[in-house]
Amino acid sequence: MKNGKRKYHNTLRSWLCLSPSLVIIGLIVVFPIVYTAYISLTNMNVYHWFNFEIIGLDNYAKALTVFDGGFLQALALTVLWTAVNMVFQLVIAFFMASLLNIQKLRFRRVYKTVLMFPWAMPGYVSILLWKNGMFNSQFGLLNQWLGKIGLDPVRWLANDAVAFAACLVVNLWLALPFMIMIMDGAMQSVDRAYYESALLDGAGWFRRSVSLTIPAIRPIIAPAVVITLFTTFKQFDVIYLLTQQVGAKTGANIHTVLTYAYENAFVTSNYGYSSAISMCIFILLIAFTLIYNAKGGKRRVEND
Amino acid sequence: MWKTIERIGLILLNALFIVICFAVLVPILYAFSVSLNASNSILGSDFSFIPKQFTLANYRAVIMDHPVLLWFGNTLILAVSSVVISLFAAIPAAYSLSRFHFKGRIKILNAMTLLYSFPAILSMFxxxxxxxxxxxxxTKLGLVVVYIGTMAVFGALNLKGYFDSVPAEIEEAANIDGANAWQTVAQILLPLAKPAVIVTGVMVLIYVWNEYIYAITFMTGSSNYTLAAGLYSLQATEMSGSWPVFAAASIIVSVPVLVIFFLTQKHMTSGLTAGGVKG
Structure with a gap:
């Protein structure tokens, strides 16, 4: 009896402690998602701000059947964007971390601090500095350099492919410090004795990387890689600020799913359609999360 | 012989790192140099990273010609209230999720993990x-509501992850010594979890400081702007030449974040990785 009472008290206290957080999440996170789901079933737009009506799944049909200039195209580009980013990030970060871990490198700390800068800078400031300082076709540094070697200025953000590459460079610049730090930390945790015996066996850098470093750091960096995968897929700032700013579009027609949803909500005012896209993205992300968690759970069991 | 090769290798390696570090800093150095340079010929190709004629005129222009101090004040009010409310909600929630094994706990954790993957921008409309x-x-209240909502799941999950790594035995010992729940949390758990509390607070602070999309979409009129929204509005367009002033404003806005980042950097890795989430 006493035990049961204590349990009740504990349960009450648990929920009491949770309540401020749950109220905030319920009202400001969950309810707007439910409301988004509701809007996605209506024809709400500029002309139907108040007198909108339920039109069923039409918005979803439009989102999932039209490719050109539609959600599916943005989704395809987002997948490409994520894949290219992840490959570059993992490869470059691995090389950088390997170099940072060369034993006799004295000024490692100085280099690391400098390499941290892009991570420490406010992201949107960096992106705007890249846009206005580097890529501007009139006074941007890149075109100044091109001019010096006698080449014509390039409109970096006007053409789809070039703008995509520009966004890629900026995103790598922003994201690499985190990945380098994670890999560097993981490499430091590898027992040096393994390397010494590998060196004695005459294994070169490549051989040591493939059969020693990569297997050793893989489980350590896995969570950070997955987190980066999600943040890259959900990247909004780089593409929006470089190319899609409201009232200052640069001419490149590249959209990730998030900039596409924003564009449809706040620029072209297709609220119903934008909400349908939002729900599709949310469902995709839930699916990814569930798959990842299921796999992670399985791995944990295997390790036990 | 072997020694010489090694030495040359190390010199090359250091040279490589210096080049990389310089290349990484180019966008920032360029902005910094332009902001301090008096003789900015916008189309001039004789650019150098060291200002030829030093001036603070661009910084003066930022502070005198634009309501930067007002924007700073707005940002500070939003940031402090968001941090306080977020921590006030997240600490007890994380404590509860970490220490009490009540019915529904797993369900709430799973729901939070799913919500964490939801980009706030999707429900913006x-x-x-x-x-x-x-x-x-x-209104500022509207933005605070948005900001605490956006960071609520992160705060609770991040702190919960760190609380999990603090052994409960210490608290149990304090309980036996007659300390009540509040005393245990305030005097034992929180000091032990200080890195995570600091990092969580700093992440909310930096989030609010850097947030521009809600600030420009929900706020109209420059007197209501945050620093981020203000800086956004100061951008040089392709044709206009306010780039040096914009560069100066960028530096002003970034310095506080850089200071906070490098002050809390030693906590960053432990305070973030334990929770398994990145802001």
Missing amino acids: AIYKLLSPMGLIN
């Missing part, structure tokens, strides 16, 4: 539509 009839659009 719904929030706009909900806040608008309440008169919260174009």
Whole structure:
């Protein structure tokens, strides 16, 4: 009896402690998602701000059947964007971390601090500095350099492919410090004795990387890689600020799913359609999360 | 012989790192140099990273010609209230999720993990539509509501992850010594979890400081702007030449974040990785 009472008290206290957080999440996170789901079933737009009506799944049909200039195209580009980013990030970060871990490198700390800068800078400031300082076709540094070697200025953000590459460079610049730090930390945790015996066996850098470093750091960096995968897929700032700013579009027609949803909500005012896209993205992300968690759970069991 | 090769290798390696570090800093160095340079010929190709004629005129222009101090004040009010409310909600929630094994705990954790993957920007329009009839659009309160909502799941999960790594035995010992729950949390758990509390607070602070999309979409009129929204509005367009002033404003806005980042950097890795989430 006493035990049961204590349990009740504990349960009450648990929920009491949770309540401020749950109220905030319920009202400001969950309810707007439910409301988004509701809007996605209506024809709400500029002309139907108040007198909108339920039109069923039409918005979803439009989102999932039209490719050109539609959600599916943005989704395809987002997948490409994520894949290219992840490959570059993992490869470059691995090389950088390997170099940072060369034993006799004295000024490692100085280099690391400098390499941290892009991570420490406010992201949107960096992106705007890249846009206005580097890529501007009139006074941007890149075109100044091109001019010096006698080449014509390039409109970096006007053409789809070039703008995509520009966004890629900026995103790598922003994201690499985190990945380098994670890999560097993981490499430091590898027992040096393994390397010494590998060196004695005459294994070169490549051989040591493939059969020693990569297997050793893989489980350590896995969570950070997955987190980066999600943040890259959900990247909004780089593409929006470089190319899609409201009232200052640069001419490149590249959209990730998030900039596409924003564009449809706040620029072209297709609220119903934008909400349908939002729900599709949310469902995709839930699916990814569930798959990842299921796999992670399985791995944990295997390790036990 | 072997020694010489090694030495040359190390010199090359250091040279490589110096080149890389310089290349990484180019966008920042360029902005910094332009902001301090008096003789900015906008189209001039004789650019150098060291200003030829030093001036603070661009910084003066930022502070005198634009309501930067007002924007700073707005940002500070938003940031401090968001941090306080977020921590006030997240600490007890994380404590509860970490220490009490009540019914429904796993369900709440799973739901939170799913919500964590939801980008706030997707429900932005719904929030706009909900806040608008309440008169919260174009108010600081409206933005605080958005910001604490956006960071609520992160705060609770991040702190919970760190609390998990603090052994409960210490608290149990304190309980036996007659300390009540509040004393245990305030005097034992929180000091032990200080890195995570600091990092969580700093992440909320930096999030609010850097947030521009809600600030420009929900706020109209430059007197309501945050620093981020203000800086956004100062951008040089392709044709206009306010780039040096914009560069100066960028530096002003970034310095506080850089200071906070490098002050809390030693906590960053432990305070973030334990929770398994990145802001």
